[in-house]
Amino acid sequence: MTTTKEAPMSPADSATSPFAFATSPLPLSATFDGGRLTSDGGLPWLGEADAALGLCEALAACIPEWRRGPVRHSLLTLVRQRVFQIALGYEDQDDADTLRRDPLLKLLCGRLPETETDDLASQPTFSRLENAPDRHACYRLAEALVEVYLRERERDGAPTRLVLDLDGTDDPTHGEQEGAAYHGYYRQHMYHPLLVFDADTGQLVASILRPGTVHDSRGVLTLLKRLVPKLRGRWPGVALELRADSGFATPKLYSYCEAEQIDYTIGLASNARLQDLAAGQLAQAQSQHATQQQEDGDGAKVRLVGEGRYRADSWDRERRVVFKTEVLPKGPNVRFVVTSRTEEEPLALYDWYVERGEAEGWVKDLKNACQADRLSCMRFWANQFRLLLHAAAYWLLDTLRRWLVRGGSARRQLDTLRLDLLKVGGRVYQWASQVRLRLASSHPGQALWELLAARSGRA
Numbered sequence: 001m002t003t004t005k006e007a008p009m010s011p012a013d014s015a016t017s018p019f020a021f022a023t024s025p026l027p028l029s030a031t032f033d034g035g036r037l038t039s040d041g042g043l044p045w046l047g048e049a050d051a052a053l054g055l056c057e058a059l060a061a062c063i064p065e066w067r068r069g070p071v072r073h074s075l076l077t078l079v080r081q082r083v084f085q086i087a088l089g090y091e092d093q094d095d096a097d098t099l100r101r102d103p104l105l106k107l108l109c110g111r112l113p114e115t116e117t118d119d120l121a122s123q124p125t126f127s128r129l130e131n132a133p134d135r136h137a138c139y140r141l142a143e144a145l146v147e148v149y150l151r152e153r154e155r156d157g158a159p160t161r162l163v164l165d166l167d168g169t170d171d172p173t174h175g176e177q178e179g180a181a182y183h184g185y186y187r188q189h190m191y192h193p194l195l196v197f198d199a200d201t202g203q204l205v206a207s208i209l210r211p212g213t214v215h216d217s218r219g220v221l222t223l224l225k226r227l228v229p230k231l232r233g234r235w236p237g238v239a240l241e242l243r244a245d246s247g248f249a250t251p252k253l254y255s256y257c258e259a260e261q262i263d264y265t266i267g268l269a270s271n272a273r274l275q276d277l278a279a280g281q282l283a284q285a286q287s288q289h290a291t292q293q294q295e296d297g298d299g300a301k302v303r304l305v306g307e308g309r310y311r312a313d314s315w316d317r318e319r320r321v322v323f324k325t326e327v328l329p330k331g332p333n334v335r336f337v338v339t340s341r342t343e344e345e346p347l348a349l350y351d352w353y354v355e356r357g358e359a360e361g362w363v364k365d366l367k368n369a370c371q372a373d374r375l376s377c378m379r380f381w382a383n384q385f386r387l388l389l390h391a392a393a394y395w396l397l398d399t400l401r402r403w404l405v406r407g408g409s410a411r412r413q414l415d416t417l418r419l420d421l422l423k424v425g426g427r428v429y430q431w432a433s434q435v436r437l438r439l440a441s442s443h444p445g446q447a448l449w450e451l452l453a454a455r456s457g458r459a
Contacts, residue, residue: 041440
């Protein structure tokens, strides 16, 4: 054994000033000198998810080596350390200055916690790493994430139908980052990333950084012209469909989808002609609402869904438009979508369209749990690379979530998952032939560990 038993330290032994508390039966003092402890005992599960996906290895293979001569940290080690730290909730590069000594993080990045004295990388190394990729490297990295998606999506068999949820989101900026600009709708300086999710699985397909002032639909055709051939090349005959909000309602996108035989259902912003189209149904809904109030005083909402044909001045032809007219106690709510679908009844189609609201939860997971809005590098392509690193962290956490759901656990937000599964205190021991991680005995996440350990297909 390479470690020795550590005796409890007295207050006089402490190398740091103690933090004193007077709220317990005896005086309590706390110091940051516990030795080979980790607060992220669930980190091995991130390592297992990474091994199953081949994620960090795929990303590292796309990063240009900027260093000359001998190096202390391989590109794979750097990518793993950075992505693991983000997934654990340490999004700042500066966090590496202390976490580089964490015994479990060292182990999961390929270094023995005790006998290998070299620590992991610090903040200056990560700054150089994130500035290494140019636009070509970022393109290869984005392709690598798509390849991860393709492998994982077919793990249970090749899909016969794919629904892609498109979404643009705001990423506030607070400096002079290249490409950041003031956006009038969001009323802030920002980037404007384009995100693509698989509507059935919640898997992140693409995350593309865009300047702050671009329209929601900017770049979507370029992305689809690269993505669609990959999907059809992998799964010939797969049916493709798009869902998106009104920011993507452009005739170029409709025409592209129709030419490529891709179904679409996309929100439409209201205008006078669309309001005229729905006016009769809205009057009917208002009449029903008034009748309900007269008969029983019930102010419950009335919701009707209908359809019509509509052609905007910029369109080359008429298209099917489905509209919802809803009367609420606070007033009417009318919504429109344009669709290439022809067979579904209006109500069923509209209800299916509003299911895309689940994608907003996935966006929140990416931004809140994976801190994907921390794009503070000066260079645009460095921030694109950083967005892809945060997307990789999303992949790891989402993979663990899907494993748990398959095992019968409730679905969690990713920040809740991290707290329940990964944030476990533990002590790391290294012997000559193995490493032992002793975890907190009273942690409520033990049941989740047992579910993951019992999952089918685990080596």
